[in-house]
Amino acid sequence: MTAPEVTSERSTASGRAAVKTMAQAIAATLDREMSRDPNVVIIGEDVGKRGGVFLATDKLFDKYGPDRVIDSPLSEAAIIGAALGMAVYGLRPVAEIQFSDYVFPGFDQLVSQVAKIRYRSGGVFSAPLVVRMPAGGGVRGGHHHSQNPDAHFVHTAGLKVVYPSTPSDSAGLLRSAIRDDDPVIVMEPKRLYRSVKEEVPEDDHLVEIGRAAVRREGEDVVLVSYGGSMAETLKAADALAEQGVGAQVIDLRSLQPWDEELVLQAAARVGRVVLVSESPRSAGFMSEVSATISEEVMDSLLAPPLRVTGFDTPYPYAQDREYLPSPNRILRAVERALTY
Amino acid sequence: MTAPEVTSERSTASGRAAVKTMAQAIAATLDREMSRDPNVVIIGEDVGKRGGVFLATDKLFDKYGPDRVIDSPLSEAAIIGAALGMAVYGLRPVAEIQFSDYVFPGFDQLVSQVAKIRYRSGGVFSAPLVVRMPAGGGVRGGHHHSQNPDAHFVHTAGLKVVYPSTPSDSAGLLRSAIRDDDPVIVMEPKRLYRSVKEEVPEDDHLVEIGRAAVRREGEDVVLVSYGGSMAETLKAADALAEQGVGAQVIDLRSLQPWDEELVLQAAARVGRVVLVSESPRSAGFMSEVSATISEEVMDSLLAPPLRVTGFDTPYPYAQDREYLPSPNRILRAVERALTY
Amino acid sequence: MIRESQGFQPFTDEPIRLVGDGGEWLGPAEVDLDRENLGPERLKGFYLDMLTGRLIDERLGRLQRQGKTSFVAPSSGHEAAQVGMAHALRKGHDWVFPYYRDVSLLLALGMPVVEFAGQSFGTRADTARGRQMPYHPGSAELNVFTVASPIASHIPPAVGTALAMKLAGKSQVTLCSFGDGATSEGDWHAGVNLAGAQGAPIVFACQNNGYAISVDLKKQTGSDNIAVKAHAYGMPGYLVDGMDVLASYLVAREAVERAREGVGPSIVEFVVYRYGGHSSADDDGRYRPRQEVELWRRRDPLDRYRRFLERRGLWDDAAEEQARAEIDATLADGIQRALEAGPVPVEWMFEDVYADMPSRLAKQREELIG
């Protein structure tokens, strides 16, 4: 494997680029993929005239019509199941679940049908589909508009899972997901939909599924995170830098498969790792990363991998912000790792 | 905490006891709880005249009638949701999901309603209900009759999860679950339903939720497991004993909450831990145990906690046995732990 | 039509309507409202309850626009259906499973304004301790199951309470309220079908406002209306003008009493319209023409029913003025108290996950708070 490159906030892709929010980058990517490939179709609640409640499908209904931008009835099982049927038939559906909290009525379709069709058919059928879903807290939505079901997906063999944190990665990973021959869950950190803008390449910008990005270099501690919590993780890294502590910051971007190679190398090299995720802790995705690090490179560790995560409670309303890993909580964990 | 007692295969409870299979122990416990408490009701598919497809509700329909032993329509959402409504009203429903693989059509009811009603109502409402489900492989059932969704439940705040491995524990944990004021998922290792018999106390035998049992003592390595894999884990321990290697064997019995105290003490004392579960590895329950051990007692470890688990594939049919952690796979992990 | 021996007709093509746009009585001439338990006080009560719903909707909408609450779910246009349902129930005896748009239903059932507002603000006035976003209340005293956001996820639990009632034998009934979009969810079907198979004492009350956010009924389902879906479950389905409070009340009452007497469950569809956006986060201009909204506003349930009362000499401008003043005062007071109750403490986040806090959570609380 090549040395990890620092991916700057500005896109490094050649060709035209425009400054976009994450929501805009997603809508533009969908538009380009739909115009490139007539098999790409969209299905979901309010994805039509409404353009999606976060406007991630803005204007696509007008451009591609009701047969390619399908306003479904209010049923996530119908959305995901129909997407599977379309994919098996040969289309490349992109399903939208309005909030990741509402994936559960369609969870059986994901787990029993989508994830297993390739396996159970011996490869005769497959499910090249994408399920997009706004996820995560920090929007005062209470527990049914704030959850992060990523661990459920990661635990389900047959699914791929990505969770970008920047407009540019949102575009690049979504494009890769659409072109992937397996089902990909694209989780989108809704609290960052409109809060950050950056240059997003307008060409066929792809981000490889399974490849993490290094956001900061540093040799004292490694911070691993993804999605919405990247913002807090970077803040923590900045604070550490001011104290003269070098934190390498890894944005996983993909959770299944995840970039074990990069993370294990970093863990082995630096010896101190803090894992940051806003998902609940128990049997969460960061438990997996922690267990893998121990199994593979425990000898090189100077401190145990420490998790800074959402709590094992339903997502609260009044404590919308306190639930999330804050820079302070991350710094406390770094402190523990450094002084272990 | 007191010193871990070795729980023998024969029950230590006083009073009358009878030799029973696990399925019989469950049916007898349901019977006794229903006759003790008129609020205990059963709902599920084929739980009536059929007595459940594994006969876990055998004869209860004749004894308690159709209002207390409810043959539901074929809908897990209806079963779990109705159980919640009954619990909120004041009953103590015991729902049966015919196979744990079929919990997913009812997963939204579990995750969005059952697990959160106490929290979201500020404690005004609660869900004292039990969801029983035969789980696990080894019965040539292919992936839709063999899965172990335990990690999904453990990851869901608000649920308790138990997973007994013996007839006596099945009775004692089920009874505790029925009397618990929170929702408890009772997973039952279906391949052991009829294969083992032991004395099961007929009195009010309770096994505390959250408390593990030590099945073997040993000071060279700690084997932690639960449910169906206990059989293979004990076989591995026996093989080790023959080689003069002392393996302490811990049967977790409860996964949420799990007996951190006992496991951490053992890990710290012995320094080498092998974690055995037939559930898929990625973000599985044993990832949680591994991560917690590292976080809490890494200093005392002589080797990383090693996982021996089901693979990250859908559960296969032809390789029904090979998928499961075998004594050999466990022994290879022990070997690695001992020589680390 | 009204309370003949067989009661109302299910599966009518047109909604059952008893009061016309001009407030005129459309029902059978011989009906004696007094005998229908509809004396003057009750008739005026309907209006007061609708007015309360309208005014709190407007007031909370203003507070939201001022940034004083994070979210509202407009309900103007739905008042008649909700007030009709509320009056059809035995308050605190029957169970109610509302959805987020049911403010008129809940206040008419007797939920104190301070409780409703407290829940919305997530202050200490919230009996649910600040756990959910606005418009998600519940009440142990009123047997009101706490609202949950996932659409239709309350249907199977509602049926569960009705099954429990059969065992308890206290002549209770469950009323379960939802929108047209909810009927597409699998859980809706699972619950209604279980009720039909078991003959559970429950009424499924659909407020069909023609939209689920932006998705209109044609895209929602192939059936002409919601009531007709009752065929699938072997139960009657009543189609009612949900902007006619008398029709709403009388049909709901019949369905409720039918359930109470053990005859079985039913579906009641109330045809309504929401004047506002789906929520304060919506932009309904994207999917509905303004003329459509204006057209429906002309059938306004309050205006129409006020004319009905005026024709009977039960209402006039003075009564209106006084009623508004009194309601405004009540609302202002309840909202004020809800705001003043102050924020809930951070550590409450870790409570009520289980009956007893597990050590794991206690440690996590420590991690945050120290």
Next chain:
Amino acid sequence: MIRESQGFQPFTDEPIRLVGDGGEWLGPAEVDLDRENLGPERLKGFYLDMLTGRLIDERLGRLQRQGKTSFVAPSSGHEAAQVGMAHALRKGHDWVFPYYRDVSLLLALGMPVVEFAGQSFGTRADTARGRQMPYHPGSAELNVFTVASPIASHIPPAVGTALAMKLAGKSQVTLCSFGDGATSEGDWHAGVNLAGAQGAPIVFACQNNGYAISVDLKKQTGSDNIAVKAHAYGMPGYLVDGMDVLASYLVAREAVERAREGVGPSIVEFVVYRYGGHSSADDDGRYRPRQEVELWRRRDPLDRYRRFLERRGLWDDAAEEQARAEIDATLADGIQRALEAGPVPVEWMFEDVYADMPSRLAKQREELIG
């Protein structure tokens, strides 16, 4: 009744029936079977397909009792419905979403015995590489979606293919098959409702055998039959005698062509009975009286239809004997080859999880195999 201008009547109280118990024609006298595309060869073909289904059912049952296969799902009693459906379709052009009890449907569609049996035995003859328990086949050539165990989970995907067909414009149709119990699942409703809202070219074919394992229809739903549920989705629901192969074929054909012409989806309910237990793991004596089974056996679809053929001079004992011998030979050969194909290798367990094996899985394979 048969193919009048409007075609068959939906929502009849009694199942549509064309052949009586004695093999007599019950349909309209003027019907010209030839014009209905029902020449002698086709008529005999129905019988041969039903006989094949019956004989493989019996043969695999024997193998199961001998311990040579782990599981069977008896289908005797269902043959007419399944064969009727199969003939209503354009094989390999239309899509089929079967369930586990559809052996007659699949063989009549053209699935080779060696494939069906290979799947059951999980040998190398299984095109799905030994991944599922018996009675869960699929076929790319025949557009047969691989059976999945979770009841009704194939309904939304079936609708998905039908939606895709609207885009592709190749005049295809999807037929989706399931039992009576399946109609209670939320996913069934979600899928059927989507098809209704979108006018998808699909036929929902229910084999109502009166039981879902032990749960009879009364406990399954409050409606009198399944066909009536079509009201909920704005589509026609046809109630058919599913032990009458001509009625099954003609109604299925009408529903399929209706979908193909773009008129819309429909539900067809085939009233059948399974003579055997739910599966080889069942003990149906616990929930059904023996007399009930005997009563239904008297309406046997093969016997009845054989009498019909005999009356027309199209069948006799000699033909029967020859047909049985030929089918037996075909079945024996296919099953033999399926068994002899031999076990699948252990390492196949790790393949087909994804298009390319991730390194994580490659490591796990190493862990097991070295």
